[in-house]
Amino acid sequence: MTNSISCVEQTGCILLIGSNTTEQHPLIGTRIINAVKKGMKLIVADNRKIRLAEIADMHIRLENGTNVAFLNGLMHVIIKEGLADDEYVKTRTENYDELKAIVEEYTPERTAEICKITPEEVVNAARMYSAPEAAMIVYCMGITQHSHGVDNVKSCANLAMLTGNVGKAGTGVNPLRGQNNVQGACDMGALPNVYTGYQKVVDEASRAVFEKAWGVENLPGNVGLTVTTAINAACDGQLKALFVLGENPMMSDPDQHHVKTGLENLDFLVVQDIFPTPTTALADVVLPAACYAEKDGTFTSTERRVQRVRKACDPPGKARQDWEIVGDIAKRMGYDGLTYNSPEEIMDEITRVTPIYGGMQYDRIDQVGLQWPCPDREHPGTPFLHKGTFKRGLGLFGPASYMPPMELPDEEYPFLLATGRCYFHFHTGTMTRRTRLLDREERFPYVEINLDDAKRLGIYDRFPVMVSTRRGEVKALARVSDVVVPGHLFMTFHFEEAAANALTNNALDPVAKIPEYKVCAAQVRRAS
Amino acid sequence: MKRAKTEELKTFFESLSDKYDLRVPVKLHDGTRVLGSLSEGEFAIEGGKIPQKPTSVFFPQFDEMFVVTDGDVAMAKPPAKPIMVVGMTAEDLDCLEFIDKFFAENFRDNIYYNKRDGSVVVGVSGRCGKDGEFMKIAGGKCDIELISDGECFIVHPYTDKGEGLVEKLQADECGCGGVHMEALRKESDALPKEDEETVDKASELIRQGKVTDEFWDEIATRCIACTSCNLACPTCTCFEVYDRERDGKMVRQRIWDSCQLDGFMREASGHNPSGKQLQRTRRRIHHKLAADVERWGHRTCMLCGRCDEVCPTEIGIKSVCREIVKRFS
Numbered sequence: 001m002t003n004s005i006s007c008v009e010q011t012g013c014i015l016l017i018g019s020n021t022t023e024q025h026p027l028i029g030t031r032i033i034n035a036v037k038k039g040m041k042l043i044v045a046d047n048r049k050i051r052l053a054e055i056a057d058m059h060i061r062l063e064n065g066t067n068v069a070f071l072n073g074l075m076h077v078i079i080k081e082g083l084a085d086d087e088y089v090k091t092r093t094e095n096y097d098e099l100k101a102i103v104e105e106y107t108p109e110r111t112a113e114i115c116k117i118t119p120e121e122v123v124n125a126a127r128m129y130s131a132p133e134a135a136m137i138v139y140c141m142g143i144t145q146h147s148h149g150v151d152n153v154k155s156c157a158n159l160a161m162l163t164g165n166v167g168k169a170g171t172g173v174n175p176l177r178g179q180n181n182v183q184g185a186c187d188m189g190a191l192p193n194v195y196t197g198y199q200k201v202v203d204e205a206s207r208a209v210f211e212k213a214w215g216v217e218n219l220p221g222n223v224g225l226t227v228t229t230a231i232n233a234a235c236d237g238q239l240k241a242l243f244v245l246g247e248n249p250m251m252s253d254p255d256q257h258h259v260k261t262g263l264e265n266l267d268f269l270v271v272q273d274i275f276p277t278p279t280t281a282l283a284d285v286v287l288p289a290a291c292y293a294e295k296d297g298t299f300t301s302t303e304r305r306v307q308r309v310r311k312a313c314d315p316p317g318k319a320r321q322d323w324e325i326v327g328d329i330a331k332r333m334g335y336d337g338l339t340y341n342s343p344e345e346i347m348d349e350i351t352r353v354t355p356i357y358g359g360m361q362y363d364r365i366d367q368v369g370l371q372w373p374c375p376d377r378e379h380p381g382t383p384f385l386h387k388g389t390f391k392r393g394l395g396l397f398g399p400a401s402y403m404p405p406m407e408l409p410d411e412e413y414p415f416l417l418a419t420g421r422c423y424f425h426f427h428t429g430t431m432t433r434r435t436r437l438l439d440r441e442e443r444f445p446y447v448e449i450n451l452d453d454a455k456r457l458g459i460y461d462r463f464p465v466m467v468s469t470r471r472g473e474v475k476a477l478a479r480v481s482d483v484v485v486p487g488h489l490f491m492t493f494h495f496e497e498a499a500a501n502a503l504t505n506n507a508l509d510p511v512a513k514i515p516e517y518k519v520c521a522a523q524v525r526r527a528s
Numbered sequence: 529m530k531r532a533k534t535e536e537l538k539t540f541f542e543s544l545s546d547k548y549d550l551r552v553p554v555k556l557h558d559g560t561r562v563l564g565s566l567s568e569g570e571f572a573i574e575g576g577k578i579p580q581k582p583t584s585v586f587f588p589q590f591d592e593m594f595v596v597t598d599g600d601v602a603m604a605k606p607p608a609k610p611i612m613v614v615g616m617t618a619e620d621l622d623c624l625e626f627i628d629k630f631f632a633e634n635f636r637d638n639i640y641y642n643k644r645d646g647s648v649v650v651g652v653s654g655r656c657g658k659d660g661e662f663m664k665i666a667g668g669k670c671d672i673e674l675i676s677d678g679e680c681f682i683v684h685p686y687t688d689k690g691e692g693l694v695e696k697l698q699a700d701e702c703g704c705g706g707v708h709m710e711a712l713r714k715e716s717d718a719l720p721k722e723d724e725e726t727v728d729k730a731s732e733l734i735r736q737g738k739v740t741d742e743f744w745d746e747i748a749t750r751c752i753a754c755t756s757c758n759l760a761c762p763t764c765t766c767f768e769v770y771d772r773e774r775d776g777k778m779v780r781q782r783i784w785d786s787c788q789l790d791g792f793m794r795e796a797s798g799h800n801p802s803g804k805q806l807q808r809t810r811r812r813i814h815h816k817l818a819a820d821v822e823r824w825g826h827r828t829c830m831l832c833g834r835c836d837e838v839c840p841t842e843i844g845i846k847s848v849c850r851e852i853v854k855r856f857s
Contacts, residue, residue, distance in 0.1 A: 026752045030840040033750060054749060310557070367558065423753065436770050436783060440791040462798050 003136065003172035003384040004303045004371065008032055010170035012132020013041040015125070017067065017156070018142015018518075022051040023423040025140075025176045025302070032138075041132070043125050045070060046142060047418070048448075048490060049483045058125055061485055062115040064418050065146055065405035065519040070122070071155035072402065073111025075103040075162055077126035084130070085164030093161050093395040102399040114402060130163045134170030141178065141420065145517040149509040151400035161395045167386040177302040179427070180292070184300030187357070187372070188350070192224030197354035197372075213353045214337050226513040228253065228506070234262035241268040245322060246289065250278035251428035254515040255471045255506040256499050272325060275430050278496055287325055290315035291431075295322075297343040298365065300372075304382070306360050307369030405519035406507035409487065413469060413521035415453075417489045419504060420517075425494035433494065445476040445498030448490040449524060454480040457525065464527040467491065469520055472502035475527055489522055529709070530683040532699035537674065537681060538571040540697045541614065548612035548648065551585050553578055563613065573674065573681075576658035577617045577832060581762040583627055585613045586643045589759075589784045593639055593769070596778040604639050610646035614674075618666035621651050622830040623762035625669050629824070630765055639782070648689060650674060654681070654712055665716040675712055682709055723831050723846055729857060730849035731817035731827050738856045741806065747848055748809040750841040755786035757812065757835035757844060763828045766792070787811055813848055 008014070008031040022029030029052065036042050036055050044056040045067075053059040062070050078084050079100060089096050108119035115122075129135050137160055143152045157166070157173050165171035177183045189195045199206035207219045225233055231253060233239035242263070253259045263269055263282045271283040274291045292299075294315040300306045315321075323338075323346060330338035340346050344362045351357050356373040364370060370381035386395070409416050424441040425432040432438045447467050449459060459465055461480040466473055467489065476491065476498045484490050493500040505520040532540070541552050545566065553561050554569035561572050562580055595602045616624065628644065631637040654676035657663040666673055671690035674681040682702055685691040702708055733739055758764045767782040785792055788809075793802040802808050820828040829845050836844030 022752055026754060027840060030752060033841055051749075051752075437768060437785065437789065437791065440768070441789055443791075 001174040007170045011136045013135040015043045015137045017045040017139045019140030020050045060121045066115040067152045069114040069402035072103045072106035073122040074126040076106045088164035095397040099397040099399040138174045140176045147406045147507045147516040148403045149514045150511040154398040181299040197356040231262040243270045245272045248277040248279045248428040254504040256502040288319040304371045305369040407520045409521045413523045415489045415522045417522035418518045419500045422492045429494040445495035446479045447476045448479045448484045450486045452486045469503040469522045474498035530699045531680045531702040536699045549609040551613045553615040574656040583762040593780040606642040612648040614650040618664040619830045619832040621666045621669040727849045730852040733856045734818045744810040745806045748805040756838040758786040760834035760838045
């Protein structure tokens with residue numbers, strides 16, 4: 001998030017797009033509910049009738065995959081009606097002319113046609129978002145998990161900058177992170193192109209810092225593979241060995257058959273996890289790891305806040321700390337530099353080589369965490385980014401044109417299938433499906449289908465149906481309601497017995513390589 | 529009666545740790561007050577009620593019922609040492625009195641009474657609440673009550689067991705001939721009764737059928753089904769039973785359940801008499817303020833306020849009662 005969670009209490013309007021907040025970030029969802037009660041305007045731009053849609057000032061059910069058109073449509077109205085923050089655009093941004101030229105084509109009528117909404121919705125949402133002194137964009141995977149996810153994110157940033165909503169309290173472009181420490185993992189360079197604190201591996205000066213700190217020479221300067229392209233490379237035989245830590249790609253990556261082919265094609269697969277999963281089942285070596293309650297360290301929250309986590313109990317059996325396992329493997333491969341005595345010692349190294357974490361020593365985050373950038377011990381942390389100036393100087397408008405998703409419904413597969421998570425399970429269910437009351441709450445794989453479609457196809461609530469795509473077929477129980485619009489299906493990817501990712505499309509965003517989980521073409525019929 | 533300093537109480541409890549499984553208020557590293565042993569944190573008798581429900585010492589979140597090994601059944605046994613719980617407020621003691629009654633009704637729940645029988649319960653009251661506020665004096669329902677006068681604690685035993693224990697306490701006699709205690713009692717009696725009146729009034733309105741489903745629907749819309757209200761409530765006694773097999777043993781366990789979950793009343797067929805959030809939200813409040821009044825002759829919300837404190841959307845029982853009274857009386 002560019003801003004803080006508490007900004008929800010300081011904003012006049014939230015444009016919530018592609019986030020089922022009460023289910024996936026319930027505490028932030030709660031703050032939104034309370035803010036609405038106090039008069040904050042809420043625009044929910046989401047195809048599904050999520051909980052927040054019921055209390056929103058506007059619920060816009062745009063077609064999945066049309067976010068760029070929708071956001072361009074809003075900007076078109078904002079520019080046409082003189083609602084932009086001209087002073088901000090002039091002094092804080094660049095490339096405005098190109099943005100203006102591109103959004104010019106997105107009249108309310110054209111936008112409405114692409115998004116399958118009304119022109120009035122476009123106009124009203126533009127007016128509502130641009131009216132208050134401070135407005136926030138809050139988004140989640142509904143924005144990113146597309147073959148044009150980067151364009152979606154850029155369009156959110158364009159809209160925020162156009163209205164002067166970056167760099168002050170109660171504003172910003174605010175992605176909600178989907179795991180307790182995914183922000184921390186990215187911050188620590190668990191990405192193919194950066195070291196800690198987003199220091200680029202292609203940058204010689206960055207490499208020099210780490211070569212010195214680690215006492216090594218010639219650190220590689222080439223960018224590695226992303227998760228999704230690694231699986232492709234395994235299928236092609238280009239990738240020979242894979243070390244998976246705390247992931248379950250057999251359940252979480254797109255096109256399960258393709259993933260299985262890739263993993264089976266490897267010479268050597270190591271999986272480090274806390275429970276057996278469909279991925280550990282394919283592994284040559286399984287390393288048992290400690291879970292969150294069994295470790296000391298830090299987690300970094302969605303608002304960039306680095307927070308201490310303390311061990312509540314010992315890990316069972318032979319399970320060990322992730323850092324100990326990795327350190328030992330490095331040692332056996334001939335490098336002693338990854339051997340530490342404690343997580344605090346690791347944090348000390350992090351603070352030495354990571355400017356944005358420079359002042360995050362354990363004694364400073366003992367009770368309350370700090371938000372990065374926090375470059376030195378005197379720095380109080382940063383509640384919102386880009387105050388006064390952007391990191392690159394001027395904010396760059398990166399306009400995008402609407403591109404349709406890679407696979408759209410057709411005669412053979414007439415439904416649009418989107419996947420996601422439900423309230424009671426987390427991700428691939430490795431933990432929550434082992435938790436009695438949570439698993440009782442959602443026991444069976446299900447597919448949401450609209451009442452009209454169900455009636456037409458003779459499908460009844462809780463009846464088994466077959467859902468199929470060009471990749472595969474699974475059996476699930478129908479959940480008939482108005483949560484999804486006609487022509488759409490929604491499934492969660494928690495269930496091993498009906499893996500939604502047996503159906504999804506391995507179409508990737510050209511830049512971020514994130515898969516298109518939110519749109520593929522599917523068919524549904526009664527299971528006989 | 530004896531009048532003990534905090535440090536003297538700590539020494540007293542420490543001296544009992546050989547004989548009892550001590551659960552005293554301690555402050556953890558992050559500032560949270562919990563019930564635990566003196567080795568787990570700093571003794572923290574002052575500061576008001578413990579955020580976690582104190583009845584969990586007798587009815588814990590997970591509890592083993594029996595173990596089956598090769599066809600032999602071993603029932604859960606009483607703990608090796610009896611439990612001594614310190615720090616229950618007057619409201620907590622009302623809750624404990626109720627769940628004692630609940631777990632003895634129809635049949636005696638041995639798993640509960642294994643822990644409850646032989647236990648020692650120590651209440652706390654007076655001028656040692658959060659930020660020094662005065663906490664209601666229970667005047668009974670426990671073995672010993674520690675009543676703070678702002679400096680020390682008057683140690684008031686109510687049972688023979690309590691008296692026997694207090695004899696071992698190294699502290700001076702109060703020596704005021706009861707004057708001191710009388711003043712504290714008056715202060716306790718003069719505490720505001722707004723919450724009690726509001727909840728009683730709401731209970732009456734619900735029982736008179738004046739609270740509409742539209743109201744419950746509105747409250748239900750705000751529920752995020754986190755189940756914190758149930759998990760924090762000292763009079764919530766619902767549990768789910770399940771079996772776990774491990775190392776050739778089958779262990780039957782019980783675990784706290786929540787009426788705010790869809791699976792709580794869902795039948796095997798999939799039919800659910802409480803299948804909507806509205807019904808579940810209404811049930812949570814109805815149960816304690818209407819159904820239990822019929823069954824037990826009194827409401828079973830004892831006004832401890834924990835559900836109000838943990839609810840992220842401000843629909844704890846007192847908040848809802850305030851809205852009911854405002855709208856329907």
